[in-house]
Amino acid sequence: MAHYLLAIDQGTTSSRAIVFSAQGLPVARAQQEFKQYFPKDGWVEHDGEEIWLTTLKVCREAIEQSGLDAAQIAAIGITNQRETTLVWDALTGTPIHPAIVWQDRRTADYCATLKAAGHETDVASRTGLLIDPYFSATKLRWVLENVPGARERAERGELRFGTVDCFLLWRLTGGKVHRTDATNASRTLLFNIHSQQWDDELLRLFEIPASLLPEVLDCAAEFGDTDAVLLGASIPVRGMAGDQQAALIGQACFQPGMVKSTYGTGCFMIQNTGERPVASRNRLLTTVGYRLNGKVTYAVEGSIFVAGAAVQWLRDGIKLISHARDTEALAEQTGDASGVYLVPAFTGLGAPYWDPRARGAIFGLTRDTGIKEIVTAGLQSVCYQTRDLLEAMSQDGAEAPSALRVDGGMVENNWLMQFLADILGVPVERPEVTETTALGVAYLAGLQAGLYRDLDEVASHWHRQQRFAPRMADGHRRKLYDGWLDAVQRVRSGA
Numbered sequence: 014m015a016h017y018l019l020a021i022d023q024g025t026t027s028s029r030a031i032v033f034s035a036q037g038l039p040v041a042r043a044q045q046e047f048k049q050y051f052p053k054d055g056w057v058e059h060d061g062e063e064i065w066l067t068t069l070k071v072c073r074e075a076i077e078q079s080g081l082d083a084a085q086i087a088a089i090g091i092t093n094q095r096e097t098t099l100v101w102d103a104l105t106g107t108p109i110h111p112a113i114v115w116q117d118r119r120t121a122d123y124c125a126t127l128k129a130a131g132h133e134t135d136v137a138s139r140t141g142l143l144i145d146p147y148f149s150a151t152k153l154r155w156v157l158e159n160v161p162g163a164r165e166r167a168e169r170g171e172l173r174f175g176t177v178d179c180f181l182l183w184r185l186t187g188g189k190v191h192r193t194d195a196t197n198a199s200r201t202l203l204f205n206i207h208s209q210q211w212d213d214e215l216l217r218l219f220e221i222p223a224s225l226l227p228e229v230l231d232c233a234a235e236f237g238d239t240d241a242v243l244l245g246a247s248i249p250v251r252g253m254a255g256d257q258q259a260a261l262i263g264q265a266c267f268q269p270g271m272v273k274s275t276y277g278t279g280c281f282m283i284q285n286t287g288e289r290p291v292a293s294r295n296r297l298l299t300t301v302g303y304r305l306n307g308k309v310t311y312a313v314e315g316s317i318f319v320a321g322a323a324v325q326w327l328r329d330g331i332k333l334i335s336h337a338r339d340t341e342a343l344a345e346q347t348g349d350a351s352g353v354y355l356v357p358a359f360t361g362l363g364a365p366y367w368d369p370r371a372r373g374a375i376f377g378l379t380r381d382t383g384i385k386e387i388v389t390a391g392l393q394s395v396c397y398q399t400r401d402l403l404e405a406m407s408q409d410g411a412e413a414p415s416a417l418r419v420d421g422g423m424v425e426n427n428w429l430m431q432f433l434a435d436i437l438g439v440p441v442e443r444p445e446v447t448e449t450t451a452l453g454v455a456y457l458a459g460l461q462a463g464l465y466r467d468l469d470e471v472a473s474h475w476h477r478q479q480r481f482a483p484r485m486a487d488g489h490r491r492k493l494y495d496g497w498l499d500a501v502q503r504v505r506s507g508a
Contacts, residue, residue, distance in 0.1 A: 015084065015085045015086055015087035016034065016035045016085075016087060016464065017032055017033065017034060017035070017040065017079070017081055017085055017086050017087060018032070018033045018034075018035070018086065018087055018088055018089070018090065018455040018458050018459050018462075018464070019031075019032055019033075019072065019075065019076065019086045019088075019089045019090070019248065019455075019458075020032075020033060020089075020090045020091075020092065020451035020452065020454050020455040020458075021068060021071075021072060021089060021090070021091045021092065021181065021451075021454075022092050022093075022256070022448070022450055022451040022454070023064060023068055023091070023092070023093045023094060023177050023178075023181060024093075024094050024256065024277060024278065025094045025097075025114065025115070025116070025277070025278040025279070025322075026046055026047070026049065026278055026321075026322075026325065027044050027045060027046040027047065027067075028044070028045055028047065028064065028067035028068045028070075028071050029042065029043065029044040029045075029071055029451065030042065030043050030044075030068070030071040030072045030074070030075040030076075031075060031448055031451045031452075031455070032075050032076065032078075032079040032081065032086070033451075033452060033455045035087075035459065035464045035465075036474060037446060037452055037455070037456070037471075037474040038446065039446065039448060040079045040081075041075045041076075041078035041079035041080075042075055042078075042448075043070075043071040043072075043074035043075040043078065044071060045067045045070060045071055047059065047060070047063045047064065047067050048060065048063065049114075050111065053119070055117070055118035055119060055121070055360055055361070055369070056117055056118070056119050057113075057114040057116045057117045057360065058111040058112060058113060058114060058117070059097065059111060059112040059114055060111060060112070061099050061101070061108035061111065061112045061180065062107075062108070064112065064177060064180070064181075065180070065181065065184050068181055069184075069243060072243075072244055073244065076244060076245070082245070082246070083244045083245035083246035083248060084245075084246040086246075086248050087249075087458070087459065087462045087464060088248065088249050088250070088251035088252065088458035088459065088461065088462040088464075089185075089239065089248050089249065089250045089251070089252070089458060090250075090251065090252030090253065090254075090259075090451075090453075090454030090455050090456075090457050090458035090459075091178045091181055091182060091236075091250065091252070091253045091454060092178070092253070092254055092255065092256050092259040092450050092451060092453065092454040093176060093177040093178040093181070093197070093255060093256060094114070094115060094177055094256060094278075095115060095176060095196075095197060095200045095255035095256060095257065096115035096147055096148055096149050096152075096176065096200050096201070097112050097113065097114045097115050097149075097176060097177050098112065098113045098149045098152035098153050098156070098174070098176065099112045099174070099175055099176070099177065099179075099180045100153065100156045100157075100160075100163065100167075100172055100173070100174050100225070101172065101173055101175075101180065101183070102171065102172065102173075103170070103171050103172060103173050104171075104188075106183055106184055106188050108180075109156070109160055109163060109166075109172065110156050110160050110163075112177070113152040113155065113156070115147055116147075116278075116279075116318055116322075116360045117146060117152065117360070118146045118360050118361050118369045119146065119152075119155060120146040120151035120152060120154075120155055121146050121361075121369040121370065123151055123154070123155075124144050124145055124146055124151055124369070127144050127218075128144050132144065132218060135214075136202065136215065136218070137292075138292075139205045139206070139207070139212050139214070139215060140199070140202055140203075140204060140205065140206060140212075140215070141199070141206050141290060141292070141298055141299030141300055141311075142200070142202055142298055142299075142300070143296065143298070143367055144202070145367055145369065146361075146369055147316070147318075147363070148200060148201060148202040149174075149176060149200065149201040149202060149203070150201055150202035150203050150215070150219040150221065151202070151219065153174055153201075153219070153221060153225070154219050154220055154221065157220070157221075167222045167224065167225055168222055168224075170222075170224040172225055173191055173225060173227070174221075174225040174226060174227075175191070175193060175227055176193060176197045176200070176201070176255075178193055178194070178197050178253050178255070179191065179192065179193040179197070179227045182236055182237060182250060182253070185237070185239045185240065185243060185250065186237040186238065186239060186240060186250070187240040189237060190236065190237035191227045191228065192227050192228045192229070192230055192236055192237065192253075193227045193228075193229055193230070193253065194229065194230055194231065194232045194234070194236075194253040194254055194255075194304070195209060195229055195230070195231065195232065195301045195303075195304040195309070196232060196253075196254045196255040196258040196259075196300070196301050196302075196303060196304070197253070197254070197255045198211075198227075198229045198301075199300050199301040200255060200300065202215065202219065203215050203216060203219065203221060203226070204229070206290060206299065206300070206301055206309075206311070207290070209229070209304070209309065210229075211223065211226050211229070230253070231304045231305055231306065231307065232252065232253060232254045232258070232262075232303045232304055232305060232457050233251060233252055233305055233457045233458070233460045233461040234251065234253070234461060235249070235251065235461070236249075236250040236251060236252075236253055237249075237250050238250065249462065250458070251457070251458040251459075251461035251462050252454045252455065252456070252457030252458030252459070252460070252461060253454065253457070254303060254453065254454050254457060256275070256277070256281075256450045257275055257281040257283055257314065257450075258283070258300075258301070258302055258303055258312070258453075259449075259450045259451070259453035259454040259457070260273055260275045260281075260283075260420055260421075260449045260450045260453055261273055261283050261285065261302055261303065261312065261453065262303055262453035262454075262456055262457060262471070263420065263446075263448075263449030263450060263451070263452035263453030263454075263456065264418040264420060264444065264449050264453070264475065265468075265471060265472040265474075265475040266283070266285050266418065267285065267310075267468050267471075267472055268285065269285050269286055269287035270284065270285065270411070270412065270414065271284070271285050271414070271418070272284045272285075272406075272414040272417055272418070273417070273418040273419070273420065273449075274399055274402075274417055274418070274419050274420075275419075275420050275421045275449070275450065276320050276321060276395060276419065276420070276421035276422065276423035276424055277320065277321050277421045277422060277423075277450075278319075278320065278321050278322045278325075279316065279317050279318050279319060279320050279321075279322065279363070280316075280317035280320035280395055280398060280399060280421075281314060281315070281316050281317065282314065282315045282399060282402045282403070282406075282417075283300075283302065283312045283313070283314045283315075284312060284313045284314075284406060284411060284414075285302055285310065285312055286299075286302075286311050286312055286313055287310065287311065288308070288309070288310065288311070289311065290311040291311065291313055291409070293313055293405070293409050294408070294409055295365050295405035295406075295408045295409050296364060296365045296366075296367055296405070297313050297314060297315050297364055297365060297402070297405050297406065297409065298313065298314045298315070298316065298364070299311065299312075299313060299314075300312055300313075300314050303457075305460070305468075313406065313409070313411070314364075315363075315364040315365065315401070315402030315405060315406070316363045316364050317363050317364065317395075317398045317399070317401075317402070318358075318359075318360055318361065318362070318363045319357040319358070319359055319360070319373075319394075320395045320398070320421075320423060321337075321421070321422060321423050322357070322359070323355065323357040323391045323394060323395065324337050324340060324391060324392075324423070325337070326357070326359065326391075327340075327387070327388055327391050333384045333387060333388055334384075334388060337422075338426075339388075340388050340389075340391070340392055340426060340429075341426045341427065341428050341429070343384070343385040343388045343389060344385075344388065344389040344392055344426075344428045344429070344432075345428050346385050347385045347386055347388075347389040348389075349389075349393070349432055349435070349485075349493065350489075350493070351377070351382070351386040351389060351390065352377040352379070352496070353375065353376070353377040353378065353382055353386045353387060353389070353390040354375070354376045354377055354390055354393075354394070354397075354496055354497055354500035355373070355374075355375050355387065355390035355391050355393075355394050356371075356373055356374050356375075356376070356394065356500050356501055356503075356504045357373050357391070357394050358371040358372050358373045358374075358504050359372070359373050362501070362504075362505070364401070364402060364405065365401060365402070365404075365405040366401075366501070366505065368505055368506050369506075370506035371504045371505050371506050372504060373504065374500070374503065374504050375387065375390065376500045376503065377390075377496075377500075392426070392428070392429050392432070393432060393436075393493075393497075394497075395423065395429070395433075396429070396432050396433045396436045396437070397436065397493075397494065397497040399433060399436075399437065400436050400437055400494055400497075401501075403417075403437055403439070413438075413439060414439060415440070416439065416440045416441070416442045416480070417433075417434075417437065417439050417440070417441050417442065418442050418444065419433070419441055419442065419443055420443075420444065420447050420448075420449035420450065421447070421449075421450070422447075424443050424447055425447065427479075427481075430443060430479075430481045431481050431484075433481070434481040434482060434483045434484075435483050435484060435485035435490065436485070436490060436493060436494060437483065438483050438485075438487075438490060439483065440480055440481065440482050440483065441480070441481040442477050442479075442480050442481075443477070443478050443479045443480075443481070444475060444476060444477060444478055445476045445477070445478040446476075447478075456471045459471075
């Protein structure tokens with residue numbers, strides 16, 4: 014019996030593939046960055062073909078590095094940057110327009126029109142989401158309205174829509190399968206999280222032909238089998254979840270009240286709320302945490318658009334650092350009280366502000382300010398934004414978590430994790446395996462393939478690598494956070 018799992022983790026800035034053992038330990042991995050396109054202010058695009066080719070390449074490399082034959086892979090799990098929207102030809106699989114990335118804000122005016130017309134309450138009651146350019150529906154409508162002939166072709170059934178998971182599955186199966194899972198569907202603004210169906214009223218509101226949409230399955234399901242030519246054998250695809258829900262599973266947050274926060278390109282905090290959806294009064298999102306055996310576990314989520322992307326900007330945009338790893342040493346030299354605040358609202362602000370017109374700024378500059386202070390402020394901005402989310406959850410009635418489980422590339426930075434614990438006033442726990450997004454979808458594939466009995470067995474594989482306890486004085490914590498709130502207010506579009 015095959016005892017290995019291949020996780021495809023297609024992210025915002027890179028495609029990764031990791032081979033895991035049945036014990037949840039990484040055996041081999043490969044990663045490749047790809048190009049980001051910014052055609053206009055607030056627009057963010059990817060090349061769909063580049064997404065596919067980099068994904069295929071890293072899958073082949075990871076399998077080769079593992080020393081395994083493809084036939085020894087029990088199943089594949091796919092996790093992905095959510096909301097990013099692709100439309101492709103139903104016969105050829107060729108995208109008809111670049112992928113419109115979740116960060117993209119081009120539909121802000123249309124969203125404002127819908128909100129002014131009073132649609133947000135009904136949309137929120139059906140989807141758990143807000144009307145915002147972040148989600149897929151308005152991006153999809155934009156493609157249909159702006160690509161010549163797209164709407165007519167869609168009406169004739171010649172086109173397919175999908176988030177990145179769906180597009181990759183289509184390509185991996187040689188165009189045989191058009192499916193997604195309930196977590197990705199729940200991020201489109203077209204899926205009713207109560208009925209667990211595409212919603213006809215929402216399709217009418219956003220003017221989306223139903224023929225474009227994929228079939229929605231559980232997160233662990235029979236999604237299809239890969240074309241044998243691609244990876245050396247036909248491998249079953251048995252797990253699928255959007256990246257943040259996959260991380261919730263990888264962090265074994267299976268009990269209501271448990272919270273995880275993932276630090277990748279953006280930052281996403283999710284709290285498991287159990288079998289009943291909880292509506293936020295503070296502009297957090299109600300979403301599908303995971304769906305297994307037809308049973309839905311719901312979650313509340315706060316979404317921050319820029320976390321690791323701020324470090325990437327410091328490195329590539331203004332070239333203050335050569336490597337992301339340089340940030341830790343610079344922050345250690347600076348400390349936490351330089352008085353500089355960087356608000357990375359490069360494409361607007363996410364939760365709990367939801368201000369697509371806000372733009373980034375740096376405050377508190379003095380003659381003594383240098384590279385290390387600005388870099389440190391970039392790291393601190395991630396922690397302040399996390400505090401924004403935790404405050405919103407608290408105002409919704411959630412108890413403070415006993416600990417925050419963290420993952421993603423940024424959590425290797427010990428200075429950052431200590432400052433996060435300090436500014437939250439909550440212990441931060443880093444697991445032994447920090448690739449929890451990929452691990453979570455590997456677990457899903459393993460559940461469906463029979464490698465694990467249940468979620469309890471999955472949870473038994475979670476182990477803490479380090480715990481960061483808060484040690485900052487309450488007064489200092491309050492002073493720093495008040496400075497952040499002031500900086501945010503200054504960049505708000507209504508300020």
